[in-house]
Amino acid sequence: MDRNNSRRQLAAMKQSLFDQGHLDEQFIQLEELQDDANPNFVEEIVTLYYRDSSRLISSLEQTLERNPLDFNKLDTIMHQFKGSSSSIGAKKVKAESTLIREYCRTGNAEGCRKSFQQMKKEYVALRKRLENYFQLARQAGPMDRASRPK
């Protein structure tokens, strides 16, 4: 029962993450790659993502602090950050990344900074939610097949 509840809760959590636009299709694809040989694949990827991208975040912050703002450098870091974020399906983070890139292109420092703050907020919030999600997933036992959110 406990397990069932957990599973239901898990499904609801996931659904909500999708409904609210935090995650996209890519997350589903990751789940599909998860199998018996790779039972915690999604969690591993997400963990790796947050670990690796934290240095990118620091790098971004450093770059944004400088004046004048080095847009090229910022764009380069963002390129990677966006690629990384899109790999786990972090939809909002990815969208903000695109915005920042635009601002870089147009040389809008203010826009870059503001956008970055937004992005970081989302980045952090998503991490928390995914942590909860995976914790619950472990409780619920082996995950079911990736199910598309309705």
Next chain:
Amino acid sequence: SQYYRRIMDDSGDRFPIGMRVLAVDDDPTCLLVLETLLRRCQYHVTTTSQARTALTMLRENKDKFDLVISDVHMPDMDGFKLLELVGLEMDLPVIMLSAYGDTKLVMKGISHGACDYLLKPVRLEELKNIWQHVIRKKKSDPKEKNKASKPDKTTSDSGSGLRSAGTENTDENGKLTKKRKDQDEDEDEDKENGNENEDPSAQKKPRVVWSVELHRKFVAAVNQLGIDKAVPKKILDMMNVENITRENKYRLYLKRISCVANQQASMVAALGSADQSYLRMGGSGHFHNNAFRSFSPNGIIGNLNTPTGLNGHGFSPSGLLQLGQSQSFNNSSNDQLKFQSTITPVNQNILQGMPMSIGFDHLQNNSKGVFPVQNLNTDVKPTFPIPNKFPDQRPKVAISSSHPPSLGISNNGLMLETHPEGKHGGIGIGYGSSSSSVASQHSEFSFSMLDQGRHSDNWSSVVPLSGIQTNSFPSSECFRQTAIPPSDNMASLPLQSGYPGGSLADNMASLPLQAGYPGGSLADVHSQVGYPGNLPFQGWEDRNQDATYHSNVTCGSINSLAPVNGAVVPPGRTTTNSPLHTKFCDPMQMKQAGFAEFTECSSSRQPRANIVSQQRFSNNLGSLEYLASSMMEQEQDKMKLLGGDFICDSYSGGVSL
């Protein structure tokens, strides 16, 4: 058709199991996801986060890998640089990965020889098709060597082309078209001057490997000479390299360019046909992504498999893609590109020896011209400035294979952007006016695969997909795809046959493809088609200009692009039918050009499929003509000169880069 059936019946994946992929990405998350996806496709995967390490691994043993997938942005080395080196030194298919899909980048990738450009996050479906690039490449390479007697046919015999090239050049000295001819010469050797080429014994010169060194020299030489003066002869002199002949360079570049062109063409073609869809795509920032996805060779190829796509029913964007996939499209796409570009005033700049890469950049700026260039490739020899020197569309399989048009995907994306307005016609290849020359180069290459125009009926060239010889694929015995006999020309044709009557319909109808389609189920063909036409050899043998192959896949899409401009005249024979045809060039010319087929013009009107088929027909004059005419005005001369050389430069990207 039994081949097709076999493929169709294949229960599961059609890709080869155990294909050895080298994945390079400095981002650990992306790399891990990529690795997992590739393993899921049952490929044998090696990963590294350093470009330098990748290069070392590749240099250690080229035969250790079948394909390379690499991110474009890496800290230790520019992804494009790696791409270039791998292409030059190892001649392996390289797929670029990026989180950004802007046209500029894609073009850059293409110009550097990428056979595909995928947007992150990469999807499993896309990766499932990448093996086709390998097939394609394999097809062309072996063939090159084998086809000694038909230099033109096999794209690649660098040697074969050499001999005649020299002679031919002298013969035509003074002709503007000469340049172009140079390019074509290789291809057209048999046709035009190359009597000697036909002599098998004369063929086979030691292949000159176009090393980075040579490339640099080449670029430097061209730069120094200036676009106008950068004739092959002079360049060679400057480079002071012995064994290199124009042909050699041309061929190689054409190959690459054609690949790129094809891709672009396909993209353009795809774009062309689906103006709306493209526009839509292009409009949003997601376009690229979408475009890429759909266009990506994988996608494209995959689409080919879809009967609907092939049948030309699907003019819808997706449909377009599908068509684009048909390898045959490649050619058409090229034409299209050219076509497109012609529509817009050809930018002299392009020709200006802008190395391909520059061209692209340039185009990028124009944001329009990117694609059209591609089409330019289909140069119409005699009169059209259109670079496509295809005229002899010899099925140079080798060429197309070198760089699977997969780029097409990116092209597609590009196409949208470039839209007919783009002057440049796209892809850096100097499409502008120069593109013609370039185009010709491409066209040659791509056509080689496709059997340019020669056989309008030879859609079979498109067949390559099916024809893909699994044998050629060394590592994978599992290639499901058995070589599809080229005879299944129809395979490629499917595009045509299906096509009910889009604008291309006029032409298309005439296209043998449709008629010819043996009746194999298009579906079969589709599956076949899926293969970008690496198989071209199969079709090529006949010299069928299965332009479709040409499309290495990307072409396919391009073909379908059906003139974005709308002006594209269906390449099909019926060029005369189309109003465009009449306008532009003398259909006869087009024919000669052979690339006319490719000219996406036809495709522009017709459903993508048509375009592809168009390619096949050398008659594609329509589109080509169109392009040619526009191009002629300005770039003609330039192109001629630049023709092959030009492309090379751009290709090497060294210059522009």
